[in-house]
Amino acid sequence: MVGLLEYAVIGGILYGLFFSLIGIGLNLIFGVMRIINLAHGQFIMLGGFGAYLLSRDLGLNPLFGIPLAIAGAIVIGYPLYYAVVPRLQKSHDPEMLSFILFFGIAQIIEALAVFGFGADQRSLPGDALGAGNLGVLGQEFPDSWWVAVLVSVLAIGGLYGYFARTKLGYATRAIMADRDEARATGINVDRVSAIAFVMGLALAGAAGVFVPYLLGSVSPDIGTGLTTTSFAIIIIGSLGNPLGTVVGGLVFGLGTMLMQTFYASWSNLVPYVLLVVIVLIRPSGLLGKAVRHA
Amino acid sequence: MRDRGAWPGIVVVVLLAVVFLILPHVYGNQSLLFQMMTFVVLTQGLNLLYGFTGYLPFGYVGFFGAGAYATSLLVLHTDLPVIACVIGGGIGSIVIAIILGPLLRLSGAYFSIANLAASQIMFFVVSNGNLSKITGGPYGLKIDRVYAPEASYLTMLAILLLATGLAAYFRASRFGLGLRAMTQDPVSAAMAGIDVVRQRVLVWLASAGIAGLAGGTYAWNLSVFYPDAVFTLQISVFAIVFALFGGVGTVIGPIIGAASLYLLYNGIGISFPQGFELLYGALIVLLVLFLPNGVSSLLTRRGVRVF
Amino acid sequence: MSSEPLLRLDGVGKAFGGNIVLNRLSFSVEPGEIVGLVGPNGSGKTTAINLISGVHRADAGTIRFQGRPVQGLAPFRLAHLGINRTFQVPKPFREMGVRENIEVAAHFGGARGMDADAVLAEIDLAGHAAIMAGGLTVNQQKMLDLGRALATDPKLLLIDEIGAGLNPSELGAIANLLQRLAQRGIALIVVEHLLDFLNRITNRVIVLGAGRMLFEGTLKAASENPDVVAAFIGG
Numbered sequence: 001m002v003g004l005l006e007y008a009v010i011g012g013i014l015y016g017l018f019f020s021l022i023g024i025g026l027n028l029i030f031g032v033m034r035i036i037n038l039a040h041g042q043f044i045m046l047g048g049f050g051a052y053l054l055s056r057d058l059g060l061n062p063l064f065g066i067p068l069a070i071a072g073a074i075v076i077g078y079p080l081y082y083a084v085v086p087r088l089q090k091s092h093d094p095e096m097l098s099f100i101l102f103f104g105i106a107q108i109i110e111a112l113a114v115f116g117f118g119a120d121q122r123s124l125p126g127d128a129l130g131a132g133n134l135g136v137l138g139q140e141f142p143d144s145w146w147v148a149v150l151v152s153v154l155a156i157g158g159l160y161g162y163f164a165r166t167k168l169g170y171a172t173r174a175i176m177a178d179r180d181e182a183r184a185t186g187i188n189v190d191r192v193s194a195i196a197f198v199m200g201l202a203l204a205g206a207a208g209v210f211v212p213y214l215l216g217s218v219s220p221d222i223g224t225g226l227t228t229t230s231f232a233i234i235i236i237g238s239l240g241n242p243l244g245t246v247v248g249g250l251v252f253g254l255g256t257m258l259m260q261t262f263y264a265s266w267s268n269l270v271p272y273v274l275l276v277v278i279v280l281i282r283p284s285g286l287l288g289k290a291v292r293h294a
Numbered sequence: 295m296r297d298r299g300a301w302p303g304i305v306v307v308v309l310l311a312v313v314f315l316i317l318p319h320v321y322g323n324q325s326l327l328f329q330m331m332t333f334v335v336l337t338q339g340l341n342l343l344y345g346f347t348g349y350l351p352f353g354y355v356g357f358f359g360a361g362a363y364a365t366s367l368l369v370l371h372t373d374l375p376v377i378a379c380v381i382g383g384g385i386g387s388i389v390i391a392i393i394l395g396p397l398l399r400l401s402g403a404y405f406s407i408a409n410l411a412a413s414q415i416m417f418f419v420v421s422n423g424n425l426s427k428i429t430g431g432p433y434g435l436k437i438d439r440v441y442a443p444e445a446s447y448l449t450m451l452a453i454l455l456l457a458t459g460l461a462a463y464f465r466a467s468r469f470g471l472g473l474r475a476m477t478q479d480p481v482s483a484a485m486a487g488i489d490v491v492r493q494r495v496l497v498w499l500a501s502a503g504i505a506g507l508a509g510g511t512y513a514w515n516l517s518v519f520y521p522d523a524v525f526t527l528q529i530s531v532f533a534i535v536f537a538l539f540g541g542v543g544t545v546i547g548p549i550i551g552a553a554s555l556y557l558l559y560n561g562i563g564i565s566f567p568q569g570f571e572l573l574y575g576a577l578i579v580l581l582v583l584f585l586p587n588g589v590s591s592l593l594t595r596r597g598v599r600v601f
Numbered sequence: 602m603s604s605e606p607l608l609r610l611d612g613v614g615k616a617f618g619g620n621i622v623l624n625r626l627s628f629s630v631e632p633g634e635i636v637g638l639v640g641p642n643g644s645g646k647t648t649a650i651n652l653i654s655g656v657h658r659a660d661a662g663t664i665r666f667q668g669r670p671v672q673g674l675a676p677f678r679l680a681h682l683g684i685n686r687t688f689q690v691p692k693p694f695r696e697m698g699v700r701e702n703i704e705v706a707a708h709f710g711g712a713r714g715m716d717a718d719a720v721l722a723e724i725d726l727a728g729h730a731a732i733m734a735g736g737l738t739v740n741q742q743k744m745l746d747l748g749r750a751l752a753t754d755p756k757l758l759l760i761d762e763i764g765a766g767l768n769p770s771e772l773g774a775i776a777n778l779l780q781r782l783a784q785r786g787i788a789l790i791v792v793e794h795l796l797d798f799l800n801r802i803t804n805r806v807i808v809l810g811a812g813r814m815l816f817e818g819t820l821k822a823a824s825e826n827p828d829v830v831a832a833f834i835g836g
Contacts, residue, residue, distance in 0.1 A: 036403050087583060096350065096402040097582050100538070104578025107531075111572035224527065228414070231407050269418050272411040279408045280396050468708050475694045475705045481656060482692040482746075484676035485685055487710035487753055491675070 008261040016253020020246040021152035023233035025203035032196040035098040039106035041226030047208020048218030069205025077198035113220035121217040148210035232275035302601040303462025337536040337552035338457040339504035345542035352406040353413030357387040357502040359525035361509025366435040380510040387506025421521035434520040446515035461545045541588025605668040613662035624812045637799040640809035650759045654686045681711035683756035691742035695735030710753025724748040
């Protein structure tokens with residue numbers, strides 16, 4: 001039993017760090033634009049298929065899926081941002097309308113993914129990211145997990161550095177704090193927001209690269225589940241703070257791994273129960289103002 | 295007050311009754327008509343909540359599934375007449391809605407996503423193999439001893455009329471005027487003397503009850519079903535898309551939206567589901583950007599008052 | 602009637618996240634009285650109104666209306682009891698007709714039979730009864746807020762900065778209206794920066810500074826009080 005618990009805890013930390021990366025793009029876009037990217041999970045799914053195709057058809061290392069995700073995010077993200085986001089922000093209820101609109105986008109992406117890739121689950125040979133297992137405290141996990149965790153930590157650290165050290169990151173934080181004031185101080189809100197939007201999609205796509213490994217496979221229908229899970233994670237953590245998302249990811253990762261280890265048949269409930277419980281016990285303070293004043 | 299009275303509502307209800315009583319004699323595929331009515335009911339039920347309070351229940355299917363299971367379990371374990379079991383399904387969903395009542399404290403998107411999560415929880419619990427003895431787990435339930443396509447068709451029609459009647463009441467009554475006020479500004483509505491929380495909860499329970507009744511009748515009509523047949527997220531999605539397309543906050547918008555898009559789905563969607571998914575995905579985007587009040591608002595813009 | 606005032610606050614306090622915005626506020630208001638509530642920005646005036654109208658809940662102290670404690674009651678119950686208000690940034694039902702705005706309050710406000718036309722005439726919006734409230738000017742929307750409050754047949758009205766942005770003749774008309782309401786027996790608490798306006802309609806003002814009550818008395822006496830002067834100049 002002791003070995004099992006250690007396995008679950010260490011696995012949960014690794015899994016959780018990876019899921020911080022899964023959630024962080026949604027957090028970034030909401031934090032900067034107050035727009036809910038309900039197609040978040042579908043963008044992760046696209047990243048997964050990108051890595052799958054690079055690996056299967058071109059024989060490349062799936063890690064090349066990361067630059068591909070960035071390129072894809074630029075190509076899709078910029079036009080998408082300018083086509084819908086400024087318009088949504090002028091509407092009477094940007095949050096709810098973006099929620100519905102991006103739900104539509106999610107359906108479009110899912111349908112196109114079925115056209116392009118087929119509806120089947122696709123998995124990758126485990127050895128593309130290293131064939132061995134790496135152990136900690138006597139608990140072994142596949143190399144692919146460690147690579148995913150390394151990339152997650154680098155990406156989140158990089159985002160933190162962007163916020164803390166760069167001029168654009170500073171402008172982004174100003175927008176998160178107060179959009180109108182940021183505009184008044186001469187920040188080009190649309191340009192900075194568009195960059196954050198593209199970054200959010202790129203982070204989602206990059207996370208997707210590891211989905212075939214950590215979730216076993218990728219298929220067009222995994223998006224909604226990933227979006228809901230991401231929601232749970234960023235609601236547990238706190239908004240706009242990348243470290244908050246890491247906390248959320250860790251809670252989710254540990255919860256899932258402990259359940260999988262000890263009550264496997266109920267583990268699929270973890271993100272949903274976490275989400276409902278968290279929004280009910282701490283509806284405010286976690287993700288901005290979630291409570292109606294009525 | 296623009297006093298429209300009860301007449302438009304009565305006209306719509308009578309028209310629906312006549313149409314769905316005659317159609318099975320003209321068009322042989324009663325199962326298709328039943329499915330279509332089911333979606334009109336669900337779309338109208340979702341409209342009750344979303345159109346009149348602004349809360350979009352992404353997990354609306356949870357109430358449908360809960361009704362299906364509650365009804366079936368009553369059929370299996372009691373000697374009650376089936377109609378009573380269907381009503382029990384509606385009550386079961388209302389009980390779930392009471393348990394989930396605190397979700398109404400959440401605003402917009404948080405409510406929607408938490409409601410979605412709640413419906414997923416119900417699905418995973420019901421379909422869990424550990425509960426096979428009660429719920430049938432992944433294999434679902436079988437109530438074929440009460441199979442009765444005619445009676446279940448008429449029951450669904452009665453629920454359709456009930457849902458439409460409720461929407462008409464919300465549209466034309468003082469209660470509905472209060473709902474409109476609180477959707478536009480809950481604080482001012484409270485200062486105008488409206489018990490915002492009570493009104494919102496009543497609508498929530500009515501909306502859940504409609505889905506529960508529909509779920510129970512649907513289970514009765516199928517008589518054998520897997521959990522995903524009554525809990526698939528697709529049902530919520532269809533109800534949302536149909537309602538948005540027709541125009542929420544009206545009585546006839548959801549009827550038009552659900553009937554027309556369901557026919558389209560039946561024409562292309564069943565054989566070519568991705569094509570239909572692509573179509574309604576694009577439809578949602580276009581509606582939000584260009585026609586947020588649905589196709590019925592095309593008439594409103596021309597000065598026609600859509601009921 | 603007992604000697605109990607219409608409204609009485611005793612040691613009322615409110616903090617938001619550890620930040621005390623209102624500290625031990627005590628005062629009372631009699632029927633038909635117009636009381637001015639003045640103070641620099643952030644002194645707690647609007648918070649006081651939010652507490653009395655139930656939009657926020659007081660952390661400390663008691664609020665009595667007609668002798669009964671009312672803190673913690675939902676705003677709609679307070680509206681039924683006869684407490685109503687306007688908002689600094691007006692909050693009409695934008696996509697409803699002007700007349701419907703009034704009718705909602707007349708129907709739900711516990712004063713059925715209130716004549717919407719009379720209210721519309723009172724707030725000078727009778728000519729706009731059929732248009733959408735969102736199409737009114739901001740000043741008209743403020744009047745509509747007032748009309749909605751009046752339609753509930755209030756005993757106590759809380760008026761939050763109704764005068765800002767009005768020209769002298771409009772101000773005069775509002776002053777007359779508020780005085781007429783007071784003569785009918787309605788008590789009014791008026792938050793206002795325009796001291797001339799207050800001077801014209803009130804015989805008593807309460808001055809707040811940084812969440813505390815600094816002074817209570819006539820406006821003239823207030824302007825000579827060193828604490829008040831310091832708060833306005835220093836604040």
